[in-house]
Amino acid sequence: MTTPTIAHDPALDALWMPFTANKAFKARPRLLVSAKDMHYQSDDGRQILDGTAGLWCVNAGHSRAPIVEAISKAAATLDFAPAFQMGHPGSFQLATKLKGILPAGIDHVFFSNSGSEAVDSALKIAMAYHIARGEPQRSRFVGRLRGYHGVGFGGISVGGIEPNKKPFAAQLLPGVDHLPHTHDLSQNAFSKGQPAWGAHLADALEEIVATRGADTIAAVIVEPMAGSTGVLIPPAGYLERLRALCDAHGILLIFDEVITGFGRLGTPFAAQAFNVIPDMITLAKGVTNAAVPMGATCVQGKIYDTVINATEQGIEFFHGYTYSGHPLAAAAGLATLDLYAAEDTFARAAAMAPYWEAAVHSLCGAPHVIDVRNLGIVAGVELEARAGRPGSRAYDVFVDCFFNQNLLVRVTGDIIALSPPLIISRAQIDELVGKLRRALDATT
Numbered sequence: 108m109t110t111p112t113i114a115h116d117p118a119l120d121a122l123w124m125p126f127t128a129n130k131a132f133k134a135r136p137r138l139l140v141s142a143k144d145m146h147y148q149s150d151d152g153r154q155i156l157d158g159t160a161g162l163w164c165v166n167a168g169h170s171r172a173p174i175v176e177a178i179s180k181a182a183a184t185l186d187f188a189p190a191f192q193m194g195h196p197g198s199f200q201l202a203t204k205l206k207g208i209l210p211a212g213i214d215h216v217f218f219s220n221s222g223s224e225a226v227d228s229a230l231k232i233a234m235a236y237h238i239a240r241g242e243p244q245r246s247r248f249v250g251r252l253r254g255y256h257g258v259g260f261g262g263i264s265v266g267g268i269e270p271n272k273k274p275f276a277a278q279l280l281p282g283v284d285h286l287p288h289t290h291d292l293s294q295n296a297f298s299k300g301q302p303a304w305g306a307h308l309a310d311a312l313e314e315i316v317a318t319r320g321a322d323t324i325a326a327v328i329v330e331p332m333a334g335s336t337g338v339l340i341p342p343a344g345y346l347e348r349l350r351a352l353c354d355a356h357g358i359l360l361i362f363d364e365v366i367t368g369f370g371r372l373g374t375p376f377a378a379q380a381f382n383v384i385p386d387m388i389t390l391a392k393g394v395t396n397a398a399v400p401m402g403a404t405c406v407q408g409k410i411y412d413t414v415i416n417a418t419e420q421g422i423e424f425f426h427g428y429t430y431s432g433h434p435l436a437a438a439a440g441l442a443t444l445d446l447y448a449a450e451d452t453f454a455r456a457a458a459m460a461p462y463w464e465a466a467v468h469s470l471c472g473a474p475h476v477i478d479v480r481n482l483g484i485v486a487g488v489e490l491e492a493r494a495g496r497p498g499s500r501a502y503d504v505f506v507d508c509f510f511n512q513n514l515l516v517r518v519t520g521d522i523i524a525l526s527p528p529l530i531i532s533r534a535q536i537d538e539l540v541g542k543l544r545r546a547l548d549a550t551t
């Protein structure tokens with residue numbers, strides 16, 4: 108079947124855009140040409156307030172001078188160094204610096220280039236760890252419905268987003284079960300911070316253990332706060348329960364902190380905000396303020412030691428990427444972590460969170476809004492879906508925000524996710540909420 112092509116600029120033809128309605132985009136493009144601090148500039152010269160930190164990643168604001176300078180210097184000094192059997196100082200320095208802000212005990216860092224790669228690396232490390240411990244049959248994984256762990260076959264298998272999996276269902280990882288998600292508006296609507304209801308949902312792990320046998324399960328992977336599927340905030344006590352159950356059954360717990368890392372919840376990582384320490388943390392995005400692609404899988408010392416010591420001679424772990432710890436990414440990461448420290452970005456986000464909470468909850472009662480939820484500098488605004496056209500209302504709000512309000516928001520289904528750079532001021536929070544309110548008013 109061929110679909111009629113909508114007339115569009117032929118200069119846009121060649122690019123196949125990711126996770127984008129290509130035809131709709133090309134018929135009415137939304138092009139960004141530059142960015143500085145809290146704003147993008149569109150190709151028609153408008154200043155667009157960034158309500159999403161790009162894609163949950165530009166935590167320190169756009170085009171920050173120290174990061175730009177570090178990248179330029181690195182490009183002129185050491186453009187590339189092989190990552191296999193060779194090294195360069197920057198990746199060792201960045202691993203050490205990350206160790207300084209990771210939860211105590213998570214002290215080894217395996218670099219990759221994206222969140223998806225960090226997740227697939229984590230799944231492989233979990234299997235390698237159990238093999239090295241003498242329990243090779245522990246190869247199953249447990250994910251969670253509405254979890255997003257990137258787009259590798261491992262990530263979509265443990266992830267819980269139907270459209271991302273369905274076309275590939277014939278070839279997903281075979282040994283995966285899913286916990287229920289924790290989002291229930293009949294219990295949790297208009298929560299401020301962690302909802303009180305839902306800790307018991309972690310107990311579904313017991314049922315999976317009873318069915319599969321604990322000694323077949325390598326790891327549980329969850330986002331401590333699910334972002335991509337619409338800001339699903341963990342109920343009070345839920346993550347603690349998951350940690351306790353994993354401990355009881357010898358199962359590794361992986362927190363996918365690709366969006367919660369680097370201050371989004373007011374601490375370096377969500378693990379510290381919730382005071383629940385996993386065995387592994389995957390990260391990406393904010394590690395370089397998104398200026399150069401980078402991901403990492405950070406593990407407890409016991410995992411590194413077990414895998415490394417299981418091999419007497421030669422390569423201990425057959426996995427890695429040409430660009431693992433790339434010199435430009437390492438330089439960007441070092442400059443970014445210095446900038447976060449110099450500006451006390453994470454503590455600033457924590458201090459701003461109450462103002463943010465009050466501002467976003469002022470949208471209660473706005474047209475179509477059936478829920479507002481928040482944590483740190485994140486909010487989800489859920490809209491009532493149009494009958495028979497789920498997602499269309501939030502998409503219209505997104506388009507109105509961009510073209511008419513000069514505001515960038517992100518939508519998933521009928522949920523508007525807000526996650527601005529952590530440098531946002533009170534006046535800019537008010538501006539963001541005001542613009543969104545106008546877009547809601549303008550949408551049928």
Ligand SMILES: Cc1ncc(COP(=O)(O)O)c(C=O)c1O
Pocket residue numbers: 220221222223224226255256257258330334335363364365366391392
């Ligand atoms: C929790 C989580 N994991 C993994 C990913 C995938 O990251 P990437 O797009 O860099 O592969 C994302 C992306 O948004 C994410 O939010």
